[in-house]
Amino acid sequence: MTPDQAPARRLQTARTQATRTRTARTHTSRAQDTGQEHAGSVRAGEAAEAPAAGPERAARAAASAHDLAAARSLEPARVLDIDPLLDDPDTRIVVCCGSGGVGKTTTAAALGLRAAERGRKVVVLTIDPARRLAQSMGIDALDNTPRRVKGVDDTAGGELHAMMLDMKRTFDEIVEAHADRERAAAILGNPFYQSLSAGFAGTQEYMAMEKLGQLRAREEWDLIVVDTPPSRSALDFLDAPKRLGSFLDGKLIRVLLAPAKVGGRAGMKFLNVGMSMMTGALGKLLGGQLLQDVQTFVAAMDTMFGGFRTRADATYKLLQAPGTAFLVVAAPERDALREAAYFVERLAAERMPLAGLVLNRVHGSGAAQLSAERALAAAENLEDSRIVDQRDGKDSSRNSPETHGSSDSTGHPEGPAAASDEGSPAGGEDGGGQTGARAATMDQLSAGLLRLHAERMRLLSREQRTRDRFLALHPEVAVAEVAALPGDVHDLTGLREIGDRLAADAEPS
């Protein structure tokens, strides 16, 4: 199902409008609380708020989120400008991270496509793409090699390659590359290895980082876009290299290797006793045969450990390097943004370069000037008046006053019976009863549209509150918002659309 382009473009327009009115909206809802509505004062209010910094900002951060959402019109968020980031030849790696279900893979693919169509030679490393998205990119065959994606506009001289990570294959390749044939065969056939490589905690994260290191080392691409595994927690992919590295050359390994390595050396005797006790305990726990498998595995891998550690360290440094940009992906929902906040803090702690936050599936409205409350009130008016309308649908002609944005927010003095059929072009319909019935049907539809709008406006304000709360705590984070698409994305057209939306936020408004 290809998303229909035409409504998508219209939505884009609506979205841009919504962006423009965003600040106004916050202000308006606040103004309504005090019974005043001065659209003209928005700019001034904004300007007054803007210089807030230093201690005031800290005080804000300390205040409860509820207070923040209620009592503040936010200074505009720093806008994450996607295109300069993608175009910059110094940007070599973009890492998309975030919790599950926020559109991380789609964002990575969309960024890759956009960069490619803007002239860069890009490879996208995805972990677990949706089947149809993978098919549309031609990477549904899991062969662990980048494939060139067809259908990409290459007029700017760029290319898009994509690959899906095969964790086990990546692990196997490392073994094959670093051990002689006999030893490699012994490792690959070891039941412990098979289990480890097929995907338990940490392996996927480690292999993703390993693959990233490999791709980077090949110097074949201008830009590598990486999707991160749907981790149990935010920490996993950052920890994986260190963790596996420290395991592989840690004390435990020496214990496991103990019988083979230190047995018999007099000076090691005391240590050795301790170690056999330990292996004894492990044997008791794991069952002798598993321990033996582990020992065989460890012995066979021994020569490779140094390599693992070195590469893990190298990958970690690569991630910290200036050519890397981390994008935290989230949706404007509480849990997703909480995870995002966690990522932001963690990346800072690890001195990893954060480029900004991509906020997916943000809703807008072309009619944001009409509040949920007013829309609902109007819908109720229409529904109440249906019976009246059916009786006499005609000629209560008058113009409704233009109340929007004016100081009148007290309601609609003309009341429900003011079915307008005044001399507009459609006024000359057929007579009496039928017109009444049509007007009633139309009122029913209008009421439905207004209720739909009210729902949209509520969603919008909820999203805004969640987003503002995040930004209050992390004002330093630049944000790119991506307007929600009504359907799912699983082809290049959809990805391109997402890319446009990603970049659209940066347009001056």
Place this chain on the structure above:
Amino acid sequence: MSRLQVVSGKGGTGKTTVAAALALALATEGKRTLLVEVEGRQGIAQLFETQALPYEERKIAVAPGGGEVFALAIDPELALLDYLQMFYKLGGAGRALKKLGAIDFATTIAPGLRDVLLTGKACEAVRRKDKHGRFAYDYVVMDAPPTGRITRFLNVNDEVAGLAKIGPIHNQAQAVMRVLKSSETAVHLVTLLEEMPVQETADGIAELRGARLPVGRIIVNMVRPTVLDQADLELAGTAPRTALAKSLSGAGLGGARRGGLAERLVDPLLQQAEEYAERYALEREQRAQLTELGLPLHELPLLAEGMDLAGLYHLAKELRQQGIS
């Protein structure tokens, strides 16, 4: 009714919320449930608006009718030490193992050991009895890993039993597997009416069935209310804009003339209806696919004000009304 209720679902579908609501629903009328978290995210504590849960069963909520919900965040490392102490009196050696990094190894890298400990702890809670011989908990609800990993997670004991062919781990793994594959257990999948979660649900069910794990129900979360029905949508596609403008104007929303406020609302409102129609069609299609899976299907509404504690009770009530407990 199975006593171990495992709740999985694609990331972002709200499986923690559904697990919590289910625990509340099952606790109604004087029952005791234990809500177990296995992924160390402290999602339960956030949901119940309490402090981070320690590795300890503690009461976190009271259900209508005097029931109680307990919660436990299983920490694999502590679970392993616990386990060593319980079965082998390995307290000291356990600490030594920890120093060596063996515990870290066992709980983060060793194949499946971590998962064995997590499922093992949950199964222990299912089987535990008090001194009067009654079950300590009427139900244990597990907030499990996502759909993509659930089969492997639950089935890991089989794998471990194969890896460790003898010894206590082997026996433990087999005992856990007996619970997990019996009618004592039901695995529920949480989804949204969106393409990817539905696809993952279908795949997940096939995998669970392939591993002979008992599949329970499908719970569709965050279902949006029907605001416009099919007739409305058809009308919206054909309605004359002037008539709509007039109708809006009649509701007090400004002038219907060109450039009037009501007139200017028509386009964006119709635009929203168009988006709604697209989503409506998509959702209907997804719902049909879920129905084809032939499992009991439940729907939980999207809470307009977002998820909070009150919302959780609301969802629990909803689940009860739909006959889930």
